[in-house]
Amino acid sequence: MTTRMFGEPIQRREDPRLVSGDGRYLDDLGQDALAAAFVRSPYAHARVTDVDVTDALDVDGLVAVYTYEDLDGRVAEPLPLLIPHPSLHAPRTGYPLANGIVRHVGEPVAMVVAVDRYVAEDVASLIRVTYEQLPVVVGIAAALRADAAVHEDVADNVAAHLVQEVGDARAAIDAAPHRLHLDLDIERSASTPLEGKGVYARWDPADRSLRVYSSTQTSTSVRFAVAAKLGIPVDRVEVVTPDVGGGFGVKIVHPWPEEVLVPWAAIRLGRPVKWTEDRREHFISSAHERAQTHAVDVGFDDDGRLHGLSVTFAHDNGAYTPYGIIAPIITSTQLLGPYKPGAYRVEFRSVYTNTVQVTPYRGAGRPQGVFVMERTMDAIARYLDLDRTVVRERNFIQPDEMPYDQGMIFQDGRPLIYDSGDYPAALDKLKKLIGWDDFAAYRDQARAEGRRVGIGIGCYVEGTGVGPYEGAHVRVETDGTVVVATGLTTQGQGHETVFAQVAAAVLGVPVEAVTVVTGDTRRFRYAVGTFASRAAVLSGNAVALAARKVRAKALRIAGEALEVDPRDLEVTDGVVHVRGTPQAQIALKTVAVLANPLRYAFDAEAARATQFAVGGSLDKPPVADDDEPGLEATDYYSPLRSTFADGMHAAIVETDPETAEITVLRYAVVHDCGRLINPRIVDGQIHGGVAQGVGGALYERLVYDDAGQLLNASFMDFLMPYASEVPVVEIDHLETPSPLNPLGVKGAGEAGVIPGAAVLASAIEDAEGIPITRMPISPSELWEARREGRR
Amino acid sequence: MHEVSVTVNGVLRSATVPARRLLSDFLRHDLGCTGTHVGCEHGVCGACTVLLDGEPVRSCLLFAVSVDGAQLTTVEGCRAPDGGLGPVQRAFHECHGLQCGYCTPGFITTVTAYLRDHPDPTEEQAREAIGGNLCRCTGYQNIVASVLRAAAIQRGEA
Ligand code: FES
Numbered sequence A: 001m002t003t004r005m006f007g008e009p010i011q012r013r014e015d016p017r018l019v020s021g022d023g024r025y026l027d028d029l030g031q032d033a034l035a036a037a038f039v040r041s042p043y044a045h046a047r048v049t050d051v052d053v054t055d056a057l058d059v060d061g062l063v064a065v066y067t068y069e070d071l072d073g074r075v076a077e078p079l080p081l082l083i084p085h086p087s088l089h090a091p092r093t094g095y096p097l098a099n100g101i102v103r104h105v106g107e108p109v110a111m112v113v114a115v116d117r118y119v120a121e122d123v124a125s126l127i128r129v130t131y132e133q134l135p136v137v138v139g140i141a142a143a144l145r146a147d148a149a150v151h152e153d154v155a156d157n158v159a160a161h162l163v164q165e166v167g168d169a170r171a172a173i174d175a176a177p178h179r180l181h182l183d184l185d186i187e188r189s190a191s192t193p194l195e196g197k198g199v200y201a202r203w204d205p206a207d208r209s210l211r212v213y214s215s216t217q218t219s220t221s222v223r224f225a226v227a228a229k230l231g232i233p234v235d236r237v238e239v240v241t242p243d244v245g246g247g248f249g250v251k252i253v254h255p256w257p258e259e260v261l262v263p264w265a266a267i268r269l270g271r272p273v274k275w276t277e278d279r280r281e282h283f284i285s286s287a288h289e290r291a292q293t294h295a296v297d298v299g300f301d302d303d304g305r306l307h308g309l310s311v312t313f314a315h316d317n318g319a320y321t322p323y324g325i326i327a328p329i330i331t332s333t334q335l336l337g338p339y340k341p342g343a344y345r346v347e348f349r350s351v352y353t354n355t356v357q358v359t360p361y362r363g364a365g366r367p368q369g370v371f372v373m374e375r376t377m378d379a380i381a382r383y384l385d386l387d388r389t390v391v392r393e394r395n396f397i398q399p400d401e402m403p404y405d406q407g408m409i410f411q412d413g414r415p416l417i418y419d420s421g422d423y424p425a426a427l428d429k430l431k432k433l434i435g436w437d438d439f440a441a442y443r444d445q446a447r448a449e450g451r452r453v454g455i456g457i458g459c460y461v462e463g464t465g466v467g468p469y470e471g472a473h474v475r476v477e478t479d480g481t482v483v484v485a486t487g488l489t490t491q492g493q494g495h496e497t498v499f500a501q502v503a504a505a506v507l508g509v510p511v512e513a514v515t516v517v518t519g520d521t522r523r524f525r526y527a528v529g530t531f532a533s534r535a536a537v538l539s540g541n542a543v544a545l546a547a548r549k550v551r552a553k554a555l556r557i558a559g560e561a562l563e564v565d566p567r568d569l570e571v572t573d574g575v576v577h578v579r580g581t582p583q584a585q586i587a588l589k590t591v592a593v594l595a596n597p598l599r600y601a602f603d604a605e606a607a608r609a610t611q612f613a614v615g616g617s618l619d620k621p622p623v624a625d626d627d628e629p630g631l632e633a634t635d636y637y638s639p640l641r642s643t644f645a646d647g648m649h650a651a652i653v654e655t656d657p658e659t660a661e662i663t664v665l666r667y668a669v670v671h672d673c674g675r676l677i678n679p680r681i682v683d684g685q686i687h688g689g690v691a692q693g694v695g696g697a698l699y700e701r702l703v704y705d706d707a708g709q710l711l712n713a714s715f716m717d718f719l720m721p722y723a724s725e726v727p728v729v730e731i732d733h734l735e736t737p738s739p740l741n742p743l744g745v746k747g748a749g750e751a752g753v754i755p756g757a758a759v760l761a762s763a764i765e766d767a768e769g770i771p772i773t774r775m776p777i778s779p780s781e782l783w784e785a786r787r788e789g790r791r
Numbered sequence B: 001m002h003e004v005s006v007t008v009n010g011v012l013r014s015a016t017v018p019a020r021r022l023l024s025d026f027l028r029h030d031l032g033c034t035g036t037h038v039g040c041e042h043g044v045c046g047a048c049t050v051l052l053d054g055e056p057v058r059s060c061l062l063f064a065v066s067v068d069g070a071q072l073t074t075v076e077g078c079r080a081p082d083g084g085l086g087p088v089q090r091a092f093h094e095c096h097g098l099q100c101g102y103c104t105p106g107f108i109t110t111v112t113a114y115l116r117d118h119p120d121p122t123e124e125q126a127r128e129a130i131g132g133n134l135c136r137c138t139g140y141q142n143i144v145a146s147v148l149r150a151a152a153i154q155r156g157e158a
């Protein structure tokens, strides 16, 4: 019997390869390729007045040096603005190599190609660039003061200004019985996958075709972008994503300067070229996120119910806006979480600074939004002397109010309508899991022993599975194996396993019979990419839809072969049989043979489908007008709008009364992402997300000095958590299916990270009794906050 | 240029390389053993960990010439004698101790050496044992479970 594949915590299919050293990541490929290295700006804002390569040219093993002057055609144009928006009135993007001005430390100025990376770096160090320094803008306050401009023609440093309002928020706040104002800040962090970016390109001059390998989150779009930039017909370009060592958002941006320049150089030189990003390059020349400052005004009644909420915030977008204003749009909409805000007004400015560009990092604006809303909830509870969960509960959208329209426009340009969710039930589970109601006694007891402990809570709603679409191709081979291809990419989420589960469940085959290919444009050409917790929702459903077509076709052909009504057939363990009559059966692989009428018998199986072997009516063509050969199908899933997952986290922390060291004692998660395809993998996603949330709350920040130098651009100084810093995560699930898609699933990839800063701020505030308004928080900052009586 | 010979996973290998060639690059690019990964090249992440005469070392912090004649074990060498998954590899698979797999070779070599000397660790000791390796994907919880599982497998409690 076929085991129930969908919903089972099966082990991952990709693991045997990856635990044995048989994975193939970008830098494992192209061992014979030339190596690229880049000269990058040491200044945050400067005019490039001269690039002198004289000393560099003598180095043995040098192949080529390129500066902006060498670029031609569209390669010399600015990189694309990927997501335009009407409110992004002053978008700016960089050039593949700086065109006269550099706007952040790390911006590429010259490209070196040499026999290996050692030599390429030797050459890079010998290239003398003369800079004329310009005034530097670092931080949101400086950007808004606009004493200097990052882009000469954007004098106020404001790239975008957006207002959304539902009702008259300011009037509602004024009329409310109680009002509070809060200022809440979050600092910079970054995705920081353990593998940096990388590009490897091979040009075949005889075939006039280009193969590009990139450690990207979107191979299909890199393909279109590279073809357009280089002026090559799209049909002559293939982009392949090998195994990727983590993405977390940063690898969705494209084309990176290197994704344009490496193929460009490979074509010019007629030789394969590879660039592998090193750690410092990743820190200073990829992308960061999170830095925002928020001002909140809220009006509420005696019960803690919101009457009006007004949030004004500023988003530091760094030097360029290639990804538009997606992150602040998400903050402005997802801030609402599981609550009814009464009237709501949100206004943000996205500002330029002379720092690395800002694009989505797992959570993408949500951690900031949730921090703002949850700090506000805690402030109301404290003001009214109510339990923090009670205030939340009173503001929850109720299950019978679903679908719930928040009246706003979401990041996909579609209405912010929650499809399903049961927030009271989730809170109930969380309170039980963490022991919320018993905590006060524990806190008092700890106090009596001279210990400080606190409990915190954070709730969120996450729009997942944004469109426009993904597709999948499913084929049953004549040996019975099933091949699934989908265009989006994989960075460790276990897609080979979950998509195989979906296909196996629909087709009635063992999961071992299914192989899955992702992110290879040779296999599937139309796709969007992996971001916004969308893979399981979009490609998962596309795989299911394509597999259903294949199954229907298999039953039709089997019905003809067995001379029975296809409606009486089912498929079990790869065998089509009459329900209840196991003798009348035909293997799926035989159906695959029959699905492809043949003239030539290239093997014994094929012989069964040749023209003198098959029966059938002589009045009909071998392939009917509305049919195609092969047991295969392609289908696409395009959602009406996003599906909204939700979750609630609670944490217990202890703070040291002397040293202000912060220890997370317990961390509990209740998570609802609709139906689970593989609970083991979902739990893993939550574990990893929570670790990033804890890192972002207590350890990780990117520190720029006033000159725009990133002071901690290494793993020695940027404190990514080790095992000793990450708490054990206790998880409980709720499964509220999405009514929007056939599988009833919602996304799960980002969830774990979202409420981290909110939960830990809440818990530290509870332990300390002083307001916590800025995250991350270090022991020394907590110590300072104690002295000031606030933070 | 220097001729460097090492025994990698039981096989004698040699190549002629400049004095500055890092052991990590030597393994990956000169010998083609790409299972060993680099995540930082400054000794912090542990992805490049290999066993040098049985002891875990960061191959990004060593020059290949400095280990001439040594015995090296990489993740490729942590397999079972029959070529199947070795106990630590099997445990990571069973416990979902990896996601992207980029850090995994460093964990597997580190844990292999640790369990040789500490066959029956507690959960706390298991966490301590992996305390010098960075993973951005898993949050470590399932890696700790993998260490305990690997110990159980090695003790024959399959
Ligand atoms: S690559 Fe050697 S420790 Fe990170």
Ligand code: FES
Pocket: A194, A245, A246, A492, B097, B098, B099, B100, B101, B102, B103, B104, B134, B135, B136, B137, B138
């Ligand atoms: S599994 Fe991706 S870094 Fe550890």
